[in-house]
Amino acid sequence: MNGNGKIAIETKNLDIFYSAFKAISNVSLQVEKQKITAIIGPSGCGKSTMLRAFNRMNDFVPGARAEGEILMHGKNIYAPDVDPVEVRRRIGMVFQKPNPFPKTIYDNIAWGARINGFKGNMDELVERSLKSAALWEEVKDKLKQSGLSLSGGQQQRLCIARAIAVQPEIILMDEPCSALDPIATLKIEELMQELKKDYTIVIVTHNMQQAARVSDYTAMMMLAEDGSRAGTVIEFDVTNTLFTRPKDKRTEDYVTGRFG
């Protein structure tokens, strides 16, 4: 876990506030490169807030602010001279509900690259991205059809392909399978194993089996016990260790299903 070369992004003493309300309290977390890091925990403990802090999506919530640091390549992404647009280009996101643009499948992929000034062969990029998202075979003959014509699972893979197309370093996934059936879920999980060869993935899930199946590291989040209603990471470890030999009693209760 140590050694800066292996760390894709890390938080140091991160607090997140929504106006006066403290949503995340004192989180220090290191996300390793080309691994899948899962964030689990009961509802309302701030998993999504935590995830959205990584690519500054919380900036759109009025009154949201972050204290502490999130370091990427040793640079705080919340520093005043950092443009959140650049952060989001380098840290892609896949959302809970598949949200393809109401455009063609081709344009869904091409748009992100185009607005980021991509100058190369667009057809090639679209093909490569769709192949990386294991969607190419299913859609290669209907690239001009609307992205909304696909099934839910295909739409979610299209969203992943769209995120890949801008060549991010990290992909954040916010419960990417919660709107999908088990077969589509399985496909996404297999895809994640492929993707981690090239990308670092952080996934929020409320499905503990999923976290156990797919992730290398797991962060267990819970509301802090000081009564502040702020979420914090109570335990962070290699997934296997966290699920089999949790150090914290609360983690043990949660992963064994006694609570949550």
Add this chain to the structure above:
Amino acid sequence: MSAPTLTFTSDQALQVRNRIGSVWRIIFLLATCIGIISLLALLYNIVDRSFGLVAYEYKVDPATLADRPLDQLSKEELVAVLQANISKGAFGKLEKDKPMADRSYDDIYGLVFERVVGQKVVATWPLTDSLLRRSEIEAELTEDEPQAVLQFRSWLSADFVTRPMASQAEFAGVRTAILGSLWLITITITIALPIGVGAAVYLQEYASDNPINRLIQTNINNLAGVPSIVYGMLGLAIFVRAWEPLTSGALFGVTDSNGRTILAAGLTMALLILPLIIINAQEAIKAVPDSLRQAAYGLGATKWQTVWSHVLPNAIPGILTGSILAISRAIGETAPLIVVGASTFITVNPDGPFSKFTALPIQIYTWTSRPQDEFRNIAAAAILVLLIMLLSLNSIAIILRNRFTRRL
């Protein structure tokens, strides 16, 4: 112990509920019927006035003027008839206004009827009377005005649409008014739509939720309800008077006009429909799902890229619906036009934003206030023209809207 009685619905209670439901259904049906009946009554009234019998009286019987009926004569023969039957001075004056050779056939035909034949409308009847009581009307007419000729006339005709304004109802047309209205609506939309959509984008996507912006929002909502005559006063003070160099075209080298131009009226109308467009565009932008914005931002799009590529394209159908309402409002407005000084008697086509103008509602307003019956007929015909124009402009907007909706 018996189980607690759970009587949710006795048969009687259900009957009562159903009866209440039917009563409300009938009330809603009645409301709809009243609306439809009012609309039909309005249409009937207009159509009834636009067609019908007319009794003409002639000073000179047209059959005696030439060896053939007048409408078979050539232009040159008509000029000869005109020359032979009016005084030399009067003919010279006409020739001086516009040489006979330059005048159109219709123009000369009209002059012959006006100057030589002396056609005069004695009476007009609405469509229903004309169809149902024709014999009574004929009897009445032979008794009162034995000289008069009875004719069925469609006041709405190709001539009516293509002729300019004239002092006699039977020769008057709405060409100048149609062109005036079209110019007006074009200027209004080109000014109000970009400004309105721009303001809506700013208020919806950029403005933060602070007291100043809330105040602006409230005021825009209130402006939508301000009476149109107030906008007319504003237009008179600002566009006609204060901005006269601009609205009269003096800045662009136009010399022969004052501030009472199409441009001034268009600016006033733009101001009038601006709140409508802003509010509707805001609603349309609000309806674009937030997940699309999130997806775009998540890819590293700037705010502008997100708005331009996703928010606006998805809001266009809604924005167009709003502009349909705005166009309808602007095309039918009369009060502000009267205040900013639309002319009522214009015989030349408006040829640009700096010309004097009249508009259809102005024509209708002037004609309905004339005492002669026949002016009410042409007012009704002009209302039909206005309705047709309104519907065609709206259908363009609807077609555009459907095209944009299908593309998604």
